[in-house]
Amino acid sequence: MTAPLTKPKRKNPILRTRLPVLPPGTRSRVAQGVTAAAAEGRFALQTCGHCGVVQYPPREACRQCLSEDLHWREQDGRGELLALTELHHSNDLFFRERLPWRLGLVKLRSGPSLVAHLHGDVAGPGKVRLSARLDRAGQAVIIAFPEEETAHMVDDKQLRQMTCDPKFRRALVTDGKTEVGQAMVRALIDAEASLVWVGHAEPWKKFPGFEELQALPQVTLVALDLTDPRSVRETAASIGGRVDILVNTAEVHRTHGISSRYGTDVARLEMDVNYFGLLRLAQEFGPAMRGRGADGQNHAVAWVNLLSVFALSNFPGHGTFSASKAAAWSLSQCLRAEMAEAGIRVLNAFPGPIDDEWNQQLPPPKIAPERLARAIVNALKDGVEDLYPGDVAQEWRARWRDNPKVLERELTG
Amino acid sequence: MTTTPMRTPYRNVVVAAPVTVPYVRYSIRSAHWFLARTLAGLLDSAGLGKDEVDGLCVSSFTLFPDTAVGLTDHLGLSPRWLDHIPVGGACGVVALRRAARAVQAGDANVVACLAGDTNHVDTFRQTLGSFSQFARDAVYPYGSGGPNASFAFLTDHYMRQHGATREDFGKLCVQQRSNALGFPHALFKKPLTMAQYLNARPITKPLHLFDCVMPCAGGEGFLVMSRQRAQRLGLPHAQILSTIERHNAFPEDPIQTRGGWALDRDDLYALAGVGPEDMDFVQTYDDYPVINMMQLEDLGFCAKGEAPEFVRRHDFTWQGDFPLNVSGGQLSVGQAGMAGGYLGLVEAIRQLTDSALGHAVANARLALVSGFGMINFDRGLCSAAAVLGRANR
Known part of the structure; x- marks a missing residue:
């Protein structure tokens, strides 16, 4: 019988830190x-x-x-x-x-x-x-x-x-004000994460559910604004060396195509959080996490990106959002290559429409934030790196794999 | 068993000039050096000039990026017949049978068969990671134990199936070591006791330290030519009575329990005109003791699964009732890469030409030499065997 994992003691600074090395990774193309x-x-x-x-x-x-x-x-x-x-x-x-x-x-x-x-x-x-x-x-x-x-x-x-189990690990959820962010915090705590830092960009604003979240003993709030390089840098300097799992839930989602909203201000804001926010996070948190890729039982292990199936093929009604998620997806592949050197998994979640305020006009089925959060935690436990949670995401993925051009026609028709 | 039409006997082809380039644990030389020393040794012992060797056959893991043809340039040879045989532990017998047919057909007069490898401090590790596509894709990422892990599976399975014990494997190792004590080139020079064997540290369970060969550098070689030429040169020589080879036998077996010998042994003995009971000594391929047992079974010395009992009943020292690996085998001499595939054959030639460097088997007239090689994925693919006889026996 497997002995249950025990909560690790505080790190003894006198003992050596195990540095990340990887098992043999060379494979033939067919393998x-x-x-x-x-x-x-x-x-x-x-x-x-x-x-x-x-x-x-x-x-x-x-x-x-x-x-x-x-x-x-x-x-x-x-x-x-x-x-x-x-x-x-x-x-x-x-x-x-x-x-x-x-x-x-x-x-x-x-x-x-x-x-x-x-x-x-x-x-x-x-x-x-x-x-x-x-x-x-x-x-x-x-x-x-x-x-x-x-x-x-x-x-x-x-x-x-081979897995990225949150049990006894310390996680950062980059944005705790959204329904997905709050569900993510709870799912990580349910999976026995020992500490969850919860980012909030505008500490002076009170969001529904935030006080209950704050009352959880595992939760520590941190100021984190992905559009502000200094905020990201300062938070990384403070906690970056202790984050085992980073879950980037921060996103801006507006429901516009090209002609339904004149100008670039909204699209720019989407890119600033969804794409540049990821880039800023990766530059500030990436090196610290890479250094701890094998550090003890609870070494740094995973980076989760909340993407969207709209990243695979543009959904015109949410056109600029789709584009920002496609950009983030591409960047995540670069991040994956860089984090791989330290054995840290980059998990991309591609949900269909989430049942939140920005998809109010989309018909069901829509994935509930709680269900999405649970799926991400399960994906961490299973060690997968591409997650298509829910029926809509599964169907989009199947259609996209079958023929991406046909999917494009279906979406624009 | 297969029945094949009777093959052409090797009649007037003989094998001579057994040469060993002394083994060293590590060398800063390249494989070319060991192969060059081997060739020089062959020419020296036969009193031949370089230009009198018109056939060349080479086996080496560490010759890369060169092959046999590069070696002709390196050594200044102009052979009219050339072969490169990368079949690991089967390369000695396979080289012998290729060369014998070339001589018999007149495509070459004198074939120099060489096997040699260097061993730098990191050579073994590097070889493992790039051994084969299947090994790289489906074995090396699993603990990177190399052949130790592959043979641990076969040993574990054999022990469960047939009741072999560590003492049975230990007896083979201990007795081969006592054979090696007379052999000047053996890297292991101290006796091995059963207690030392049993108490050795585990490497890949159930394999422990003395079940594993030590990688080293060295070279082995011999010459193949017509009997008339050998006589004219005054060279002691041995007869080739029969040979077999087989690759990827029994691919449907879920785990290896037998090698290609089981398919071809009737053919082997039929061409030789002798049977297993006629052998005066046997040279098996012994990279791990379980493979000795598999060969004893598949080559007809006992039935499948009876090797443990066979081992308990016999004495494998040079003066015993079943001399086995009389120079000590790779387990005691060391495994010099592909030269390991020559070691048993070269020693058999010595025994049959009264030129043993160490212990000599009394009245040795007939020998069986067997080879086994290339764990491409989960099993050894190549098997080969030869029956050699004393000239004018």
Whole structure:
């Protein structure tokens, strides 16, 4: 049984700080297909469209019939552990720091055998459930879980190297005045975050729900205005070295296209928060978080961006907002590349319309702020990096993946 | 088992001039140096000039970015027959059978077969990360244990399936060490006791320190030529009675329990005209002791799963009833990269030509040499074996 995680003691400044190193991240292009699925929390392997044989490791031709018609298909992960080992030696720095380390060789019911990391509750040969997770290098790896859920299984030492669980971690929610921001704070506290800093740009204004939030023992308010470089700098100087998870909920959302609002003032404000705000945050908080990418049990682990499915393809009724989110999405990919050096996950959430004041005129379904917040916390626990929460987001994503041009026509028609 | 039409015997082709470039744990030289020393050793022992070698066969992991053809330039050779054989632990036998056919067909008169590798302090780690596409994608990111982890799976599975114990593997290691004590090139020079074996630190459970070979630098080589030429040169030589090779055998096995030998051994013994019971000594590929057991089974010395009992029953020292790896094998000599695929073969040639550097097996007339190599993903893909005999036996 996994021993439950205990709340870490205060850091002993005399002991060395573990510096971030990454597990081996080199993969062939075809193997990145496993990562592409795992980034959204799916375990997919190539399956031959001609003869149906499931392939592993990923390859360029079917091992059975040589067909090139290989498709990524989701796997149920059911398999049998045939053999296991426990490493007490590794040639790689990342694992060397984390020995001993358990591995298994698993035969999937669907066909191939795979080398897998082994969850601590898998005792020996027998039935297991395989899943794909992103490791600290941001690359997919396979992990074998016990067939049935076990107590505290998320606290497993090896699994925690693939997840961003908020438990006992310290989080910053950049804007606590919005419904999403407040739901996010509560969801993080429900997930046992030990401290949540809550940013508010205009401390003199009282927002509904703010006093209740302030009364929570885990909550500490911090002044943070993403449009003000000095505010971002000062807050980062104060708490940046302690933030384990940064959740950027700050956004400006106005419902305009190009011709419905003359001038650029609103569009500029959207960009100033949604795009430049992210850039300012990344410049001030990024370096401090990168320095703590392996610092103890609760090292800096994740950066969450609240984007929008409108970033994938412009929704003309919310045209300038869509554009600002597309810009933020692009910047987040740059941020992801830079944070990857320290093993810090950048999680992009692409919700459909949120059931808040700015989507009043959009018909349901709309995602409730509480549901969105829970989905983000679950995504942190699962270690995924692209989240499309709710039915609308899932449908947009499916349409976009199917054919982005067709989606554009559907939205502009 | 497969039945293939009887192949052409190797008749008048022989193997001679066993050469070892002494192993060192680390070297600042490149692979080219070890291969050059090996070739020089071959020419020296055969009394041949460079221009009399018209065939060259090379195996090396660390020769990169060069291949065998680059080596011809480096060493000033102009062979009319060239081969580069990157099949790891099977490369010795595979080189032998390629070269033998070239000589038999008249494509070359004298083939120099070389294997050698250097080992800088960081060579082993670098080799692991780029060993194969499948290893890079689907093995190395899992703890980066290298072959230790892959063989730990096979060992764990074998122990569960067939009741092998650590003492069984330990017996092989301990007795091979006692064989090595007579061999001047062995890197391990102290006796190994069962207690030391059992109390060694774990590396990748169930493998412990003495189950693992030590990476090192070194070279091995031999010459292949016609019997008439060897006689004219006055070179002691051994006969090639039979050889087999197989790659990626039994791909449907969910975990490796057997190698290609199980598919081809009937063919091996049929061409040789002798059986496993006729062997005076055996040189298995011993990068891990579990692979010794797999070879003993698949090459017909005992049935599948009976190797642990076979090990308990026999004495594997050079003077025992089943001499195995009589120079100590890689477990005691060291693993000099691809030269590890030559070690057993080169020692067999020495034993059969009365030129042992260490312990000699009495009345050695027939030997079985086996090779195993290339953990591309989860199993060793290449298997090979040869039966060699004393000339005029």
